[in-house]
Amino acid sequence: MDRPPGLSVRLKLTLSYAGFLMVAGGLLLAVVWVFLLRYVPDAGPRVRAPGSGPDRSDLLRAFAPAATWAVVFLLVFGLLGGWILAGRMLAPLSRITDATRMAANGSLSHRIRLEGREDEFRELADVFDAMLARHEAHIAEQQRFAANASHELRTPLAIMQALLDVARTDPNGNTAELVDRLHTVNARAIELTQALLLLSRADQGIMTREQVDLSLTAEEATETLLPLAEKHGVTIETSGDMAPTSGSPALLLQMTMNLLHNAIVHNLPERGTVQVSTAVRPGFVMLTVENTGDKLSPQLVATLTEPFQRGTERVRTDHAGVGLGLAIVNRIVQAHDGALTLAPRAAGGLRVMVRLPRA
DSSP states (O other): OOOOOOOOHHHHHHHHHHHHHHHHHHHHHHHHHHHHHHHSOOOTTSOOOTTOOOOHHHHHHHHHHHHHHHHHHHHHHHHHHHHHHHHHHHHHHHHHHHHHHHHHTTOOSOOOOOOSSOOHHHHHHHHHHHHHHHHHHHHHHHHHHHHHHHHHHHHHHHHHHHHHHHHHHOTTSOHHHHHHHHHHHHHHHHHHHHHHHHHHHHHHTOOOOEEEEHHHHHHHHHHHHHHHHHHTTEEEEEEEOOOEEEEOHHHHHHHHHHHHHHHHHSSOSSSEEEEEEEEEETTEEEEEEEEOOSOOOHHHHTTTTSTTOOOTTTOBTTBOOOSOHHHHHHHHHHHTTOEEEEEEOTTSSEEEEEEEEBO
């Protein structure tokens, strides 16, 4: 925004300090003046006796030049001292301004790190440093995510390109097999694209908040994924009370579907189980999804919410997924001001706990 030039804050503070000092000095001189007028007798036209003290006129004639010089001294002292004090007071603000200018030019690694005890300027500097750190981390995450997304999308497209090149050089090949393979690869590309769009929607917080019962959401997700569970030989057990929260019904359903889907496909080869439960606590509600499976290390579990981290120890050969299931869950939980906790089960498998504010 273009603004007309104006006085600097330092000059304004200097004038304010000097003006206040002049007013205080003027009031003090006025008090002295009134004192002289009231308590010092006036000799009038009478002849003053030899050896008597000075009268009011003598004191006023002596006071006027001294008061003038005092006013001039206060003005000079106020301007000089005010300029120095204002400079010292505004020095932290100059550092904050320089850091802001550097951040506006794209340098997010710079920090103010204002030393000294706590005050308004240091609180502002600390908040600004924290904001820069979060923004820098967010930008780095977005760049890493964009690179990973580009790599993931390139893979199915490259496969389809290779299949088409082979078909073009071999017109007598098996067309039905080619179509089936293209359909499989294309379905994976569509699944990945939909997951990326959903993840972006969760990041941007684009949602209409309504009251949602997580227990009903869990039942709906269970009914939807029951055929998949039967196909994998997994038994789903649901329990819990009504768990009212506020948020997007579509996103919360997608969150629960992703948790159940992961629990089903990353399970034991035979007789696996998935336990879904909801609970109400003071101020928040809980959704817990546990599944049997192989034993997982805490180091592996800590990486499962990162985008495109499939966890090679958990990947089933018949359903590798796109590596965004738990990443989407994590973003949806964050968009609803909640917390996501993952922990390996001692007997094998994973326990996922979602904590959301209670409606």
